[in-house]
Amino acid sequence: MATSLAVLEVERKFIYSSDVEDMLQTLGATLQGRLLFRDTYYDTVDLHLTLNDHWLRDRQGSWELKLPFSLHGGDKSSNPVTQYQELTREKEIIAAVGEVLGCTPLSEGMEALVAELRLQAFASYVTDRKSYEVPREGLHVDLDEADFGFAVGEVEKVVSTAEEVPEALERINHFCSQLGVTSVKKVPGKMTTYLHQYRPEHYQKLKEAHVL
Numbered sequence: 001m002a003t004s005l006a007v008l009e010v011e012r013k014f015i016y017s018s019d020v021e022d023m024l025q026t027l028g029a030t031l032q033g034r035l036l037f038r039d040t041y042y043d044t045v046d047l048h049l050t051l052n053d054h055w056l057r058d059r060q061g062s063w064e065l066k067l068p069f070s071l072h073g074g075d076k077s078s079n080p081v082t083q084y085q086e087l088t089r090e091k092e093i094i095a096a097v098g099e100v101l102g103c104t105p106l107s108e109g110m111e112a113l114v115a116e117l118r119l120q121a122f123a124s125y126v127t128d129r130k131s132y133e134v135p136r137e138g139l140h141v142d143l144d145e146a147d148f149g150f151a152v153g154e155v156e157k158v159v160s161t162a163e164e165v166p167e168a169l170e171r172i173n174h175f176c177s178q179l180g181v182t183s184v185k186k187v188p189g190k191m192t193t194y195l196h197q198y199r200p201e202h203y204q205k206l207k208e209a210h211v212l
């Protein structure tokens with residue numbers, strides 16, 4: 001079996017204003033397209049996945065698990081840049097879910113895993129996304145509008161080794177400052193806002209665990 005390179009997503013969220021698209025174009029960004037998609041997130045009854053910063057979702061029939069890979073330690077709750085590994089192969093997702101839950105799932109597919117572990121959907125929303133590429137910087141920018149009335153932008157770089165992370169951080173932070181994003185405070189994303197609005201107890205537990 002061919003070994004796949006890791007997909008490590010380094011990302012910084014920002015709040016944008018109505019002139020953001022003009023600014024992006026001035027900075028050399030080009031619009032790639034617009035996409036509408038629904039994400040449904042799953043967890044165990046006792047919230048073991050999210051309390052361990054593992055985010056399992058079904059995006060329009062494709063499954064994905066985001067899990068932390070930060071080698072730098074530090075306080076996640078205040079850093080404006082997040083670093084996650086992304087798994088999209090069901091076999092790898094099932095193994096990683098088993099590892100964090102301390103079990104060995106028998107299931108070979110995601111629907112079976114949901115039944116076996118009695119996973120429950122805890123959040124579901126539609127995102128209307130405009131995607132920009134910044135070829136010169138190797139960066140990707142998304143402007144997201146969620147169906148519960150929340151908008152957020154993300155500057156992102158995908159790398160495959162931990163050694164590439166510092167340069168990605170530098171490029172992201174430099175691009176953000178050019179965009180006028182100066183606050184070093186962490187901006188709440190769609191999930192943080194969704195949980196705060198619709199699942200306050202879950203939100204509180206994640207705050208107490210310093211996951212959000």
Ligand SMILES: Cc1ncc(C[n+]2csc(CCOP(=O)(O)OP(=O)(O)OP(=O)(O)O)c2C)c(N)n1
Nearest residue numbers: 013055066082084186187188189190191192211212
């Ligand atoms: C600011 C901040 N946001 C999220 C987290 C953790 N987290 C919460 S939900 C979550 C999973 C969703 O990640 P996010 O990038 O917000 O979603 P989305 O933009 O729709 O997915 P993409 O298309 O980029 O793959 C994470 C990693 C965190 N620790 N801090």
Ligand SMILES: [Mg+2]
Nearest residue numbers: 011142154156
């Ligand atoms: Mg994102």
